[in-house]
Amino acid sequence: MARKTGSHSEITGPRIRAEAMKLFARHGFAAVSMRQIAAAVGLQAGALYLYTPDKEALLFDLLKDHMDGLIAAWQEKRGGESPVGALETFVRFHIRYNGERPEAVFLSYMELRNLSPENFAVIEGLRRAYETELENILKAGQAAGAFLVPDTKLATMAIIAMLTGVNTWFREGGRLSRATVEDIYWDMVRKAVSG
């Protein structure tokens, strides 16, 4: 085995994904060329194919990694709390985790249609799994009498849309801090599902 220390491939792969994420998020998957990505990394276009079989796989990897990370982080965070406590944990987790990865979140909502049907199904399945986590909290709270929600699936979609929407307007260093935003959103969600 040659080239262990200082191997470029362990550096170049992540850099390609990072630059691709930035460019896809900024201009859209279809509007970004392999040559643009390569130039951002400092390579010729052909070199990208040492790291990805094609352009779509590059997008898929970004989306898959994001969803896996999201779900794994939530599995670590969730506890055996009461329904209200669990909902608060979810709300704060979702705002914080997504707030730290605006580009990945943006991609995950905008570029799904550029995936093949098979890859689309994978990402869609992961998203559904994540949504189910919230729905289970709502179901448990409804059963325990802690929440009053006529339809848990609808409430799930409403809450997630509301929380994810933070990314469309929140700017670091703006009028409100992340913590304040978390507090206010949690207050709105809490009231929205209460009796």
Add this chain to the structure above:
Amino acid sequence: MARKTGSHSEITGPRIRAEAMKLFARHGFAAVSMRQIAAAVGLQAGALYLYTPDKEALLFDLLKDHMDGLIAAWQEKRGGESPVGALETFVRFHIRYNGERPEAVFLSYMELRNLSPENFAVIEGLRRAYETELENILKAGQAAGAFLVPDTKLATMAIIAMLTGVNTWFREGGRLSRATVEDIYWDMVRKAVSG
């Protein structure tokens, strides 16, 4: 003046916009070619340039028409009601109007970045004007003691994100009717802004 009755241009123009809307919404602006649009209408690509100066203007017209229509429809709907009544009117209006135009709404949220800075500013301004309508309702309700919202701008964004999110999952003929969805969302919004 020749060609009055049966003039094609009065038919072809709208048909181009309709097919462009469908294709842009389905595949994304950058992924749709002028040749695809032309083929959907039954023309050669060159003929499109009798109706639009370029591809971006086609997108801009669609977005501008949508926003103008949205704001005009709201101006007709709004009345001199109480804050709670006005908020209910807004919630039901937003869900219904956007629900009837899923493609235009989708475009308005996804393809803004394909506009030139000048055109982007126009659409952004219209969107802000629409958001201000909701914020003014919340401000009035807060002042009158009908609502308890720590930050009206934040509540505005949260409510709009939640309502617009309906389009991502609602399907005609599904488990819930439009009217039921309206009712449940209004209930959640009402509780979320209450004291």
Add this chain to the structure above:
DNA sequence: ACGCTAACTGAACGCACGTTCATTATCAAA
């Protein structure tokens, strides 16, 4: 010092893109 291989280049492939334009078909008005 040398061989080996991972890492990358640069040119090329065929194709599709947005846009332009000379030409042609169509049809109302005269």
Add this chain to the structure above:
DNA sequence: TTTGATAATGAACGTGCGTTCAGTTAGCGT
């Protein structure tokens, strides 16, 4: 029936696309 504008064609323009691949560079292990 002629006229003249409107509506549309179809070929062409230069450009950039995703992807492939033979060849070149660089650096570790021996």
